[in-house]
Amino acid sequence: MQPTLPPEIEAFKNTIRQIVKDECIPLEPDYLANPPQEGQDHPGAPRGVLETVPGIMGTLPENLWNHLHQISKDTGVYTSFVPEAYGGGGIGALGHVILEEEIQKSIVHLPTSPVPMFMVGACSPEQEQKYLYPTINGDLYYAFAQTEPEAGSDPGGMMQTRAVRDGDDWIITGTKMFISGAESADYLLVQAVTDPEKRQRGGITMFIVDNPSKGLSFDPIRIWAMPTKAQQYFVHFDNLRVPQTQVLGEVGYGFNLGQQWLVHNDRLLRGSMALGILSRALEMAIEWSKQRVTYGRPIADRQAIQWMLTDVYIDLTALRALVRQTAQRTDNGEDVRVEASMVKYCAGEWGFRSIDKIMQIFGGLGESLDMPIAHWYHMLRHARIGGGTSEIHKFVMARSLLNGNVNFQG
DSSP states (O other), X not given: OOOOOOHHHHHHHHHHHHHIIIIIGGGHHHHHXXXXXXXXXXXXXXXXXXXXXXXXXXXXXXXXXXXXXXHHHHTTOTTXXXXXXXXXXXXXXXXXXXXXXXXXXXXXXXXXXXXXXXXXXXXXXXXXXXIIHHHHTTSOOEEEEOOBTTBSSOHHHHOOOEEEEETTEEEEEEEXXXXXXXXXXXXXXXXXXXXXXXXXXXXXXXXXXXSSOTTEEEEEEOBTTXXXXXXXXXXXXXXXXXXXXXXXXXXXXXXXXXXXXXXXXXXXXXXXXXHHHHHXXXXXXHHHHHHXXXXXXXXXXXXXXXXXXXXXXXXXXXXHHHXXXXXXXXXXXXXXXXXXXXXXXXXXXXXXXXXXXXXXXXXXXXXXXXXXXXXXXXXXXXXXXXXXXXXXXXXXXXXXXXXXXXXXXX
């Protein structure tokens, strides 16, 4: 029922799938038995935004992280989605969503380059050498700082963080909130208002802020998905001074850059996250339902279980078609902002209702933190909130419908 992939993408998918099966899944028991702890370093583990967005739920010895990094780099997976002009594989958005789906089939994620794709083409030549290429290679990690205490779902209209020009410098003041992996990042990509009249229409600028910097501080935020170590942070800018050379792209263009990140990383790839999780979880649930016996029969014989398995299969199949179609349209240069909101909405709503059924099939075992199911439950419940709530994305879709900006006639 799935559309045929181009041969090179199909071969790429099979390569990643085999690596995840052979190298990542066998590490899950030890990984989950050692959750990250506050105040402890975890050498080799992903940092910055990659510490949180995919969900770092456990720890591995440094030599195993290094082993996974080396496999990813040796096979070309690590930079496969980076444009060829920058030394990558140039697989495009379709290849990237396939990559992320396969990686998410294990709670131990095969490492890939932490580079945010919107930096490609936005960096100055000096910024490329200092930040872009080291990030592509995994030597530097970033965090993306947009959300604020009063500016979550409407950052463009409500953002309070300001940057004021002072000679050849900018002075940044304000506070960001729920910034993933901020403290462990090597630099932050910070949105600040530079023209209060224009705001998101040419009045928000993106700055590259080194960590550490004078005037930069963090306060941890602990969330239920990871109670043993903070991975979200308040980020405070107290008259932090950066030179003009730290502006990413053009002054006033920072909101557009942030939207590129959100559409691809926080919406389209969140669909891939849900797909990978549900694919593996459904596989586990089918196997478990054949093994688990109650009243003399496997629970797979029970209609109640069969219906739950089928419900997950339907959601999974429909979401995969939506994600891949949206990725293909992205590669064709189409504007997919509304469709990306649909992907994000379905990843959260369908993903959570499906993982809830999977947990129900496993019963008490599904709540064990020694298995991936409970962690995936947290991740997919969070997907209904993080990156814009489901309600906000329905608002985005409704606005486009009412304005006549989408085609639903086929």
